[in-house]
Amino acid sequence: MLRAARTTALLLMLLASGTPTAVAQGIATDDPRSVRIIDGDSLQIDGRVIALAGIDAPEIGQRCEYDNIAWTCGLDSAHDLRKHVILGRGPLRCRVRSLRADGSREAVCTLGELDLAVIQLESGMAVATEDAPRGYRSVETQAREAGLGIWHSRFDPPAAWREAVRERPQKDPGCMLRARREADGRRLYYTLFDAAFEEVRADPRSIVYCSDDNARADGYRRPGEDAGE
Amino acid sequence: MRDRDIGGLPGLDTVLYALGWLLVILAAAMLVPLLVDLAVANPDWMGFLGSSGITAFFGIALILSQRRRGHGLSLRAAFLLTASSWLVTGFFAALPFKLGGYNLSLTDAVFEAVSAMTTTGSTVITGLDLAPPGFLLWRSLLQWVGGIGIIVMALVLLPFLRIGGMQLFRSESSDRSEKVLPTTAEFVRRLVTIYVALTLFLAIALRLAGMQAFDAINHAFTSIATGGFSTRDASIAAFDSKPVQLVLLLGMLMGGLPYARYVGLAAGRAELFFRDSQIRTFLGFLFLLCGGVALWLMLARGRGPADALLAASFNLVSIVTTTGYSSEDYTLWGAPAVALVLAITVVGGCTGSTAGGIKIFRFEILWIATREYLIQLFLPNRISSPRYAGKPVTGQVIIAVLSYVFLFIGSWGLLTVLLGALGLDLVTAVSAAATTLANVGPGLGPIIGPSGNFAALGDGVKWVLLLAMLLGRLEFFTLLVLFHPQFWRR
Numbered sequence: 001m002l003r004a005a006r007t008t009a010l011l012l013m014l015l016a017s018g019t020p021t022a023v024a025q026g027i028a029t030d031d032p033r034s035v036r037i038i039d040g041d042s043l044q045i046d047g048r049v050i051a052l053a054g055i056d057a058p059e060i061g062q063r064c065e066y067d068n069i070a071w072t073c074g075l076d077s078a079h080d081l082r083k084h085v086i087l088g089r090g091p092l093r094c095r096v097r098s099l100r101a102d103g104s105r106e107a108v109c110t111l112g113e114l115d116l117a118v119i120q121l122e123s124g125m126a127v128a129t130e131d132a133p134r135g136y137r138s139v140e141t142q143a144r145e146a147g148l149g150i151w152h153s154r155f156d157p158p159a160a161w162r163e164a165v166r167e168r169p170q171k172d173p174g175c176m177l178r179a180r181r182e183a184d185g186r187r188l189y190y191t192l193f194d195a196a197f198e199e200v201r202a203d204p205r206s207i208v209y210c211s212d213d214n215a216r217a218d219g220y221r222r223p224g225e226d227a228g229e
Numbered sequence: 230m231r232d233r234d235i236g237g238l239p240g241l242d243t244v245l246y247a248l249g250w251l252l253v254i255l256a257a258a259m260l261v262p263l264l265v266d267l268a269v270a271n272p273d274w275m276g277f278l279g280s281s282g283i284t285a286f287f288g289i290a291l292i293l294s295q296r297r298r299g300h301g302l303s304l305r306a307a308f309l310l311t312a313s314s315w316l317v318t319g320f321f322a323a324l325p326f327k328l329g330g331y332n333l334s335l336t337d338a339v340f341e342a343v344s345a346m347t348t349t350g351s352t353v354i355t356g357l358d359l360a361p362p363g364f365l366l367w368r369s370l371l372q373w374v375g376g377i378g379i380i381v382m383a384l385v386l387l388p389f390l391r392i393g394g395m396q397l398f399r400s401e402s403s404d405r406s407e408k409v410l411p412t413t414a415e416f417v418r419r420l421v422t423i424y425v426a427l428t429l430f431l432a433i434a435l436r437l438a439g440m441q442a443f444d445a446i447n448h449a450f451t452s453i454a455t456g457g458f459s460t461r462d463a464s465i466a467a468f469d470s471k472p473v474q475l476v477l478l479l480g481m482l483m484g485g486l487p488y489a490r491y492v493g494l495a496a497g498r499a500e501l502f503f504r505d506s507q508i509r510t511f512l513g514f515l516f517l518l519c520g521g522v523a524l525w526l527m528l529a530r531g532r533g534p535a536d537a538l539l540a541a542s543f544n545l546v547s548i549v550t551t552t553g554y555s556s557e558d559y560t561l562w563g564a565p566a567v568a569l570v571l572a573i574t575v576v577g578g579c580t581g582s583t584a585g586g587i588k589i590f591r592f593e594i595l596w597i598a599t600r601e602y603l604i605q606l607f608l609p610n611r612i613s614s615p616r617y618a619g620k621p622v623t624g625q626v627i628i629a630v631l632s633y634v635f636l637f638i639g640s641w642g643l644l645t646v647l648l649g650a651l652g653l654d655l656v657t658a659v660s661a662a663a664t665t666l667a668n669v670g671p672g673l674g675p676i677i678g679p680s681g682n683f684a685a686l687g688d689g690v691k692w693v694l695l696l697a698m699l700l701g702r703l704e705f706f707t708l709l710v711l712f713h714p715q716f717w718r719r
Contacts, residue, residue: 033469066334067334067335069332069334072356075355075356076355076356076684079355079356079462080355080681080682082462082463083462083463083680083681083682084558084675084680084681086462086463086466086467086680087463087464087466087555087557087558087679087680088557088558088561088680089466089557089558089561111561112561113561114561114675118675119675122674122675122676123675123676123681123685124685125685142654145652146651146652146653146654146687147652147687148652148676148685148686148687149684149685152687152688192359
C-alpha cells in the first residue's frame with residue numbers, strides 16, 4: 001500500500017514537472033512480450049521508441065569496474081528491465097512527456113502500479129537525471145547507500161560515457177548494438193534482443209555502436225519505428 | 230577397531246577420506262559441461278578442465294593422505310562429514326564460475342555455487358538467455374546433485390569404502406520415515422534409481438511439452454531437485470507455455486514428497502504412500518492455498534478461472550516446495566498476495582524430500598503438541614500418548630522440533646536486522662533472510678523478487694545470505710554443533 005502510494009506520488013510529481021512542450025499522449029500494450037528492450041532505460045512499443053523519463057541507465061556497451069573486473073553493467077541493466085517487463089504480465093502503460101529531437105519519446109511507464117524507472121533506480125541499475133523529481137533522487141540515494149547494482153562499482157556517468165564513446169571509433173565487440181543500411185535504404189540499428197541481431201552482427205557492413213543514443217544521433221532508427229510526429 | 234583420531238576427534242581421518250572421494254566425484258561431474266562446451270566449440274571448456282584438475286588434485290591428495298580402511302563413522306565424525314561436505318564441495322563447485330568465461334568475482338562464484346548445491350536457486354547471473362551451454366548445465370547439474378544431497382553420494386560410496394553410516398543420513402536430513410528395506414546401502418541405491426528415473430521422466434515430458442531438448446534436461450534437473458534454476462532470465466515466464474508449466478508443476482510436487490515413500494511404492498508398499506500423514510497434510514494444504522488464491526485472483530483481479538488456477542498453483546507450489554520458479558511476478562497480485570507469499574516461504578515441503586523450509590512434519594508435530602497442551606489445561610490429570618505415523622510423540626521429539634523452529638525464527642530475525650544494517654530496505658531484508666534460510670530462491674520487492682535477482686546486492690550481503698543457505702540446508706544443528714567447544718574434545 002505504502003509502495004503504491006509512493007509510486008503514485010512520484011508519478012504525479014514527474015508528470016507535473018513536464019515541459020511546456022509535453023505531449024499528453026498515452027502508449028500502452030496489454031502484451032509486454034511484444035515490447036522490445038533497447039537498453040536499461042529505453043524500450044520500443046509498437047513503432048514508438050521510449051526513453052524512461054527521469055533516469056539514465058548505463059549504455060548497452062558500458063562496463064563498470066569492481067574488484068578489478070570490468071563487468072557488463074549496461075548489458076545487465078538492459079537484461080533486468082527486460083526481465084521485469086516479461087514477468088510483469090502487463091498491461092504496460094506509458095505517458096509521454098516530451099518528444100526528443102531524435103524522434104524518441106520521453107515517457108513515464110508503469111507496469112500495474114510499478115514505475116519502471118523507479119524499479120531500475122531501486123535495484124541500482126540506473127541513475128536519476130538532473131531534472132528527475134526529488135522522489136527519484138531519494139530512491140537513488142537509498143540504492144547508492146546500500147551499494148546496490150552499479151553503486152558498488154566504479155563507473156562513469158552514462159551521459160559522460162556516451163560523449164567519450166562518440167569521440168572514438170566503437171570497435172568493442174562486446175557492444176551489443178549493430179547498425180547498417182538496409183537494402184531499401186533504411187538506416188536501422190539492432191540490439192541483442194532482436195531476432196535479426198546475429199545476422200546483422202555477422203554482416204561485415206554492419207557498424208558497432210555502444211550506445212543507442214549515438215546510433216540515433218547518427219540517423220539510425222529502430223526496425224518498425226514510426227516516423228514520429 | 231578404534232578409529233584413528235586426529236586432533237582429538239575420533240574418525241576425522243574417515244571424514245577427510247570421504248571428502249576426498251566427494252571431490253573426485255565433483256571433478257568428474259565437471260567433465261559433463263566440459264564436453265558440452267567442446268561440442269559447440271565454446272572456449273569455456275578450458276575453465277571446466279582447469280577446475281576439474283584442481284578439484285581432482287585436492288580430492289586425490291586427501292584420499293592418499295588417509296591410508297586406513299574399513300573403519301566406522303563415529304557420531305561426531307558423521308556431523309563433521311555432513312557439514313564439511315557441503316562447505317567444501319560448495320567452494321570447489323565455484324571454480325568453473327570463477328575460471329570460466331563469465332569470470333565472476335569470488336563472491337559471486339561462491340554464492341552461485343552454494344545457491345546451486347543447497348538447491349536454493351537465488352542467482353547472481355544476468356543474461357542467462359545468452360549464456361554458454363556448459364555454464365547453464367553446470368548450474369543445473371549442481372542443483373540436481375545437491376537435491377539428493379552430496380550425502381547420498383557419500384552413502385553410496387561408503388559401502389564400497391566399507392564405511393557404514395545410517396546415522397549420517399539421519400544427521401543431515403530431518404527425515405523420520407521408517408526404513409522399508411533391510412540395509413542402508415540398498416535403500417540409497419533404490420533412492421538414487423528413483424531420483425534418476427523421475428528426472429528422465431520429467432525431461433521427456435518437458436520435451437513433449439515443447440521445450441528444446443537442452444532446456445528440458447536442465448529444467449528436469451532443477452525441478453526434481455526443487456532448485457529452481459532456469460536457462461532463462463525470466464524463468465518459466467520466458468517459455469510462455471501452459472504445458473511446460475503443468476509438467477514443471479508435477480515435477481515440483483514430486484520433488485517435494487518424501488522419497489522414502491517412493492522407495493516403498495517401488496517395493497510394493499503403496500499403502501505407506503497413500504496413508505502417509507505428511508503427504509496428506511502437504512497436498513491438502515496446497516489444495517486449499519492454491520484454490521483460495523485462485524478464487525481471489527478471479528474475484529479481485531478479474532482473471533479467468535483456468536488462468537487464475539494455473540497462475541496460483543504454479544507459483545505457490547513453487548514457493549512451498551522451495552523450488553523458486555516464476556511464471557509471472559506474483560508480487561504484482563497485490564499486498565495480500567505479498568504477505569501470503571512471505572508467510573508460505575518458510576513452510577517447506579515434506580521431510581525426506583529435496584525441499585527446504587521448516588517442513589510439513591514439524592508443523593504436524595507442533596499441532597499435536599499444541600492440541601495436547603490445550604487439552605491438558607482443562608484436564609490436567611489426563612494421561613495421553615500422542616502418536617504420529619504410528620510412533621509415539623515423545624518429549625524428546627517435541628523438544629527437537631521446538632528447538633528447530635526456535636532457531637529458524639531466531640535466525641530469521643537476526644539475519645533481517647543484519648541485512649538492514651548492511652543497507653537493505655525492510656521488504657528486501659525480511660524476504661532475503663526467509664528465502665535463503667528456507668532455500669526457496671526469490672524474495673520480495675523489485676530487487677530480489679521474482680523479476681529481480683541477487684546480482685545487485687553488495688558482497689557483504691551475499692556472504693551473509695550464502696551462509697544462511699548453508700545453515701538452512703544443514704537444518705541448523707548440523708552446522709551449529711561444530712561451534713560447541715565440547716564437540717572437538719576427546
